[in-house]
Amino acid sequence: MGHRGLRILALLASFTLVAGTGLVDPAAAQDKPRHGGELVFVVPSEPPSYDAHQEETFGLIHPMAPHYNTLVRVDPFDKTGTKPVPDLAESWNISKDGLIYTFKLHRGVKFHDGSEMTSKDVKASYDKIIFPPAGVKSLRKDAYRVVEVVEAPDPYTVRFRLKWPESSLLLNLASPWNWIYKADLLAKDMHWYEKNVMGTGPFTFVEHVKGSHWVGKKNPNYWDKGKPYLDGYRAIFISASSAQVAAIRGERAHIQFRSFSPAERDSLVQALGPKITVQESPWDCLNFVSMHHEKKPFNDKRVRRALSLALDRYEGSKNLSKITLVRDVGGIQVPGTPWATPPAELEKLAGYGRDINANRAEARKLLKEAGAEGLSFTFKNRGIPHPYEPVGIWLIDQWRQIGVTVKQEFIEASAYHPMLKRGDFEVAMDFQCGFIVEPDLDLPRFLSTSDANYGKHKDTVIDDLFQKQARAMEPEERRKYLRAFEKRLLDEEAHVIYTLQWHRIIPHSSKVKGWTITPSHYLNNQLDTVWLSE
Amino acid sequence: MWKYLLKRFALMFPTLLGVAVVTFILIRVIPGDVVELRLAGDRGSVSDEMLNAERIKFGLDQPVWRQFVTWIAGAARLDFGTSMWTGSPIWDEIRLRFALSFQVALMSTIVAVLLAIPLGVIAALRQDTWVDYTVRIFSIAGLATPSFWLGIVFILALLILFKWLPPMVYTPIWVNPWQNLAQLIWPALAVGYRYSAVATRMTRSAMLEVLREDYIRTARAKGLVEKLILSRHALKNAMLPVLTVIAIEFAFLIGGLVVTEQVFNLNGVGLLFVQAVAHRDYTLIQALVMLVAGIFILMNFLMDIMYAWLDPRIRYR
Numbered sequence: 001m002g003h004r005g006l007r008i009l010a011l012l013a014s015f016t017l018v019a020g021t022g023l024v025d026p027a028a029a030q031d032k033p034r035h036g037g038e039l040v041f042v043v044p045s046e047p048p049s050y051d052a053h054q055e056e057t058f059g060l061i062h063p064m065a066p067h068y069n070t071l072v073r074v075d076p077f078d079k080t081g082t083k084p085v086p087d088l089a090e091s092w093n094i095s096k097d098g099l100i101y102t103f104k105l106h107r108g109v110k111f112h113d114g115s116e117m118t119s120k121d122v123k124a125s126y127d128k129i130i131f132p133p134a135g136v137k138s139l140r141k142d143a144y145r146v147v148e149v150v151e152a153p154d155p156y157t158v159r160f161r162l163k164w165p166e167s168s169l170l171l172n173l174a175s176p177w178n179w180i181y182k183a184d185l186l187a188k189d190m191h192w193y194e195k196n197v198m199g200t201g202p203f204t205f206v207e208h209v210k211g212s213h214w215v216g217k218k219n220p221n222y223w224d225k226g227k228p229y230l231d232g233y234r235a236i237f238i239s240a241s242s243a244q245v246a247a248i249r250g251e252r253a254h255i256q257f258r259s260f261s262p263a264e265r266d267s268l269v270q271a272l273g274p275k276i277t278v279q280e281s282p283w284d285c286l287n288f289v290s291m292h293h294e295k296k297p298f299n300d301k302r303v304r305r306a307l308s309l310a311l312d313r314y315e316g317s318k319n320l321s322k323i324t325l326v327r328d329v330g331g332i333q334v335p336g337t338p339w340a341t342p343p344a345e346l347e348k349l350a351g352y353g354r355d356i357n358a359n360r361a362e363a364r365k366l367l368k369e370a371g372a373e374g375l376s377f378t379f380k381n382r383g384i385p386h387p388y389e390p391v392g393i394w395l396i397d398q399w400r401q402i403g404v405t406v407k408q409e410f411i412e413a414s415a416y417h418p419m420l421k422r423g424d425f426e427v428a429m430d431f432q433c434g435f436i437v438e439p440d441l442d443l444p445r446f447l448s449t450s451d452a453n454y455g456k457h458k459d460t461v462i463d464d465l466f467q468k469q470a471r472a473m474e475p476e477e478r479r480k481y482l483r484a485f486e487k488r489l490l491d492e493e494a495h496v497i498y499t500l501q502w503h504r505i506i507p508h509s510s511k512v513k514g515w516t517i518t519p520s521h522y523l524n525n526q527l528d529t530v531w532l533s534e
Numbered sequence: 535m536w537k538y539l540l541k542r543f544a545l546m547f548p549t550l551l552g553v554a555v556v557t558f559i560l561i562r563v564i565p566g567d568v569v570e571l572r573l574a575g576d577r578g579s580v581s582d583e584m585l586n587a588e589r590i591k592f593g594l595d596q597p598v599w600r601q602f603v604t605w606i607a608g609a610a611r612l613d614f615g616t617s618m619w620t621g622s623p624i625w626d627e628i629r630l631r632f633a634l635s636f637q638v639a640l641m642s643t644i645v646a647v648l649l650a651i652p653l654g655v656i657a658a659l660r661q662d663t664w665v666d667y668t669v670r671i672f673s674i675a676g677l678a679t680p681s682f683w684l685g686i687v688f689i690l691a692l693l694i695l696f697k698w699l700p701p702m703v704y705t706p707i708w709v710n711p712w713q714n715l716a717q718l719i720w721p722a723l724a725v726g727y728r729y730s731a732v733a734t735r736m737t738r739s740a741m742l743e744v745l746r747e748d749y750i751r752t753a754r755a756k757g758l759v760e761k762l763i764l765s766r767h768a769l770k771n772a773m774l775p776v777l778t779v780i781a782i783e784f785a786f787l788i789g790g791l792v793v794t795e796q797v798f799n800l801n802g803v804g805l806l807f808v809q810a811v812a813h814r815d816y817t818l819i820q821a822l823v824m825l826v827a828g829i830f831i832l833m834n835f836l837m838d839i840m841y842a843w844l845d846p847r848i849r850y851r
Contacts, residue, residue: 048572048620056573137584139573194621210622211631211801211809213703236702239805240796243702246689247799250699414566414814421570451581 033514037532039233042244042256046211046237049194052177053129054137058521061176062257063214063235065525066228067112068179068199071103071122071158072170074436074518076529079281080337081518082437084174088117088200089158098165098473101173105156109223111182112197112204119152124183126150126160128190136190143172143441167473168440176435176522202228202528211237222528229514229531248507251275254532255508258521259283261386262322268507277510279517282328282335283502284442285433287391290455290496295426298455302370304494307427308351309363310402315356316394317500324387327503332486334501334519337437339482350491363402376405380419380428383410388429391499420454430454430496435522439482440470446489446496457495462488535842542838546831553827554609554820558602561819568618568814569594592618594816605820614821619813624821627806632788632825634704635802637714638721639787643780645726646733651776653730654737655769661742669734676731682793684724689797692720702799721798725791729783736779740772747771770844777840781833789826 045059052060052068073087086092089103109117130147132138146166151159162169179199185192197205200223203216217232236253238244245264247253249271260268268276289307291298298304313329321327328334329352331341346352353359367373381392389410396406406427411419420428432452434442445452447463462485469481489495506517514529569588589595593604608615614624657669692698700720705713744750745768753763792804803822810818842848 137588139584142581209630209703209801210620210627211806234703236799237801238702238799239809240799242686243796243799246693246699247702250693250697252699252702412566414571414812417570418565418567 031513031533033229033529033531034533035229035531036231037534039230039255039512039527039530039532040253041233041235042238042247042253043214043235044237044239044241044244044256044258050197051191051193052179053125053132054139054194055177056139058258059237061522062525063208063216064197065176065179066201066203066216066233066527067197067205068201069109069526070174070176070178070180071126072174073526074171074174074176074523076524076526077516079516079518080437081284081520081523082171082337084170087174088122088180092170094170098167099162101160101162101169103158103160105158106223107156109200110221111200112219113182114221115182115184117180117182117200118155119158120155121183122158122180123150123152124186125178125181126158128181128186129178133190140175140177142444143175164471165473166440166470167478168438168470171436171438172441174436176520176525202526203230203233206232213237224528228528230527233527248272248276248509251509254512255506255515257506257525259325259502259504260507261325262505265505265507275510276507277512278505278507280506281504281517281519282330282337283325283504283521284334284435284437284519285431285502286330287326287387287429287431287499287502288496289395289427289499290420290425290430291427292423292425293455293457293495294423297370297372297375298426300370300372301493302366303372303375304497305350305491306363306366306370306372306402307399307404308490308494308497309359309366310404311351311395311398311497311499312356312359313352313500314354316398320387320390320394320500321503324390325502325505326387326391326500328501330501331498332443332482332489333439334437337519339437339439339479341483341486345483349487350494351497360402367402367404374403374405376407377426378407378409380409380411380425382416382429382431383412387502388431392429395499423454423456425454428454433520435520437519439478439485443485455495457493459488459493459495462493462495535848538842538848539839542835546835549831550824550827554606554824555602557820557823558605559598561814561816562598564814566814567594568592568816571813572619605817609824614824615817617810617815617818619810619815619818624817627818628803628821628825630704631801631803631806633706634718634800635788635791635804637707638718638725638791638800638802639784641718641722642726642729642787643784645722646729646783647780649726649730650733650737654734654776655741655764657734657738658741658745659764666738669738673731673734673738676727676734679728680793681721681725681728681791682797684727685721685794685797688720688724700798704801717798718800721791721794721800725787725794729787732783733776733779736776737772740775741768744768744772774841774844777844778837781837782830785826785830785833788829789822 043059043062045057047060047064048055050064069088071087071089072084074081075083075085088105088109090106092101092103094101105119111117127150128136129138130141130144132141146162146164146169148161148163153159181193182198185198202219202222204219206215206217208214214235215232218228218230222228238247241264244256245268248256248268265278269278291304293299317327317329331346333340347354351359367375379392379396382388392408396408399406419425420430432445443466444450447453447466448458465481465485465488469478469485472478472481490498504517504521511532511534512530513533514531516524518524569585573584573588593601616623617627620627653669657666660666701713701717704717707714750763750768753767789803789807791802792808795802795805807822810822
């Protein structure tokens with residue numbers, strides 16, 4: 001092996017160690033922030049409109065989040081992306097009965113037009129999100145069903161009154177989508193923010209050239225004194241992954257905040273050596289298999305369990321992580337986050353045990369009992385290379401090993417979601433991506449009443465367990481309900497089959513400091529803590 | 535001649551109408567829905583109520599014929615509506631991309647013409663000599679090499695040899711000519727080479743054919759200077775098929791450089807086309823198809839004028 005090979009191995013080993021152990025505190029490990037410079041980053045998508053309250057794509061969050069603040073945010077240095085810290089709120093308290101959340105706001109916060117931000121603006125923004133008037137779209141209003149009213153008793157206090165206690169509310173208020181807008185502008189036109197930018201964030205808007213780039217410059221009057229460190233930033237929209245890699249490799253861009261594939265990471269490490277730093281994290285995105293419960297034989301839980309038991313997730317993790325964006329074996333919460341299932345407990349679930357031969361023997365037995373020996377079906381998969389296609393091929397190979405014959409049909413990306421909604425499948429690849437790892441946000445789609453319950457399972461036990469965990473105020477009690485929910489969903493009833501957790505890989509210029517990877521590509525894009533070392 | 539041109543001009547409109555009808559129907563036949571795509575995003579869970587509200591907003595709840603009547607009424611006033619994906623006026627979406635694509639097409643055409651006409655003429659004049667063989671190898675290689683592949687080779691060569699990459703963002707030529715050319719010269723060379731290959735071969739065969747014509751023999755018999763025979767009699771007549779090829783290729787380049795645009799990250803019409811189809815952005819797809827069809831039809835019309843200028847038989851018909 002030559003010097004270059006050794007260097008690559010050493011680099012790979014070093015970032016794997018950092019990413020794997022999580023021992024390095026990014027804030028502590030980095031030097032004193034340096035002011036100046038323009039951060040250039042690549043965005044593989046583009047904002048459809050400018051209003052985060054009505055959009056779902058990171059193509060909006062990445063270039064635009066630096067113009068705004070939220071009431072609460074996720075700690076930009078927390079690798080689990082689950083710790084709420086103040087943003088526009090200076091502090092908060094929660095009433096003993098858990099029904100009133102009171103936030104005290106920072107004073108002297110200015111919008112980019114120089115006007116002061118007060119509780120009136122926070123109330124107007126949350127009223128738009130939670131209680132949108134007719135004709136105004138708000139994609140996440142259902143996540144705030146618990147909120148009865150938002151009040152602004154004085155200019156620097158905001159109060160949320162709840163219908164029932166909900167332990168996840170604080171994290172939900174840290175949603176990266178909940179930008180605080182100016183009340184006066186909303187009062188004049190509720191659609192104003194769809195085409196305009198006016199926030200309190202660390203960077204002001206300069207220009208957006210459609211299909212090309214987005215530019216922001218430092219807000220000299222930013223309320224968090226001393227920040228931001230950068231003079232500005234430039235987001236370049238590049239859809240082709242080869243061109244994204246070329247931009248980083250040619251040092252035309254510092255970073256891309258979504259993810260690269262393992263092969264792209266390796267090529268960048270090989271080409272740039274110490275000029276590149278790699279951060280990795282389990283990703284709050286997942287492919288799972290939905291089976292249509294109204295179609296035989298998938299109405300039989302023995303068949304569903306057999307299909308889960310056939311999967312050698314641990315071996316699959318080793319092999320698939322080399323070629324696509326998946327890695328960890330996980331349960332209903334991202335591994336390494338507060339509500340994740342400990343590995344020892346996970347191994348007790350059907351299909352998660354280490355003895356794959358025993359699992360597959362049980363799978364064959366279950367198929368025989370269900371009269372589904374020699375089962376064959378069509379598996380509908382989304383026509384997207386990563387990670388859908390390799391994961392789909394892996395699934396088919398695993399099922400083949402218990403005597404199941406599967407034909408794979410790729411559905412073009414734009415026809416895929418309608419296909420799921422119509423229920424036009426026996427077995428299909430499904431997916432979800434969250435912005436914060438939190439059971440209340442990740443699990444509602446598995447409720448019997450959910451619009452996204454494409455397999456159409458009816459399970460009142462699942463519904464009840466979800467309610468109980470959501471209202472449990474003690475962590476241990478909540479954990480107990482979550483484990484029961486997970487066992488019911490993935491093992492006893494096997495309503496769905498989880499594959500492997502997505503894995504986020506961010507190789508970036510070593511000049512970029514003050515940015516920490518989290519499990520969500522929607523988080524940590526405000527850029528107020530980011531700086532360039534040269 | 536005016537009658538001939540008027541007839542050609544009038545034919546443009548039914549052609550455009552036909553394109554409009556076929557496109558309008560076809561894009562609604564393909565599966566997928568802009569509303570679901572836009573709202574489902576990465577997370578994929580939206581209520582039917584919200585989906586229906588959006589469909590009503592875009593008029594997608596109306597029968598197709600009514601949607602077409604609304605669209606054609608707007609198109610008659612040159613109002614192609616707003617993008618269903620971004621909500622911006624269609625013209626805003628297309629304007630910048632068109633400027634870039636037009637410039638790349640123009641630069642590629644210049645590269646192609648500068649290579650093709652001299653090489654084609656020389657190859658024809660030196661038929662079956664080493665010069666002819668070299669030109670033929672050069673042009674066949676051009677035909678066999680996809681321009682996006684050549685683009686990738688250019689990028690890798692620039693990265694590896696010069697540790698330099700063309701700018702990633704388009705700068706209009708009147709803002710910064712150097713920056714503009716530094717970005718666009720590479721795709722123009724990559725595309726222009728393939729384009730020139732087609733035109734070289736056409737020039738060569740057309741020249742060979744013309745050089746065997748009776749009027750060339752007559753000109754030579756009259757004692758005309760060879761240079762004059764070639765420029766005034768041979769080349770002018772040989773240019774008819776060559777111009778057709780150049781015009782068709784030029785029109786194709788406006789919307790057809792999808793992969794090359796991706797390789798060089800060019801914010802052009804081709805890439806916009808792909809995005810519009812991927813998003814099922816009906817209004818944008820319709821406008822782009824009309825734009826490209828319009829350019830093809832316009833180029834065809836210009837060719838008709840050129841034919842009339844170059845060929846007196848058409849002029850005096």
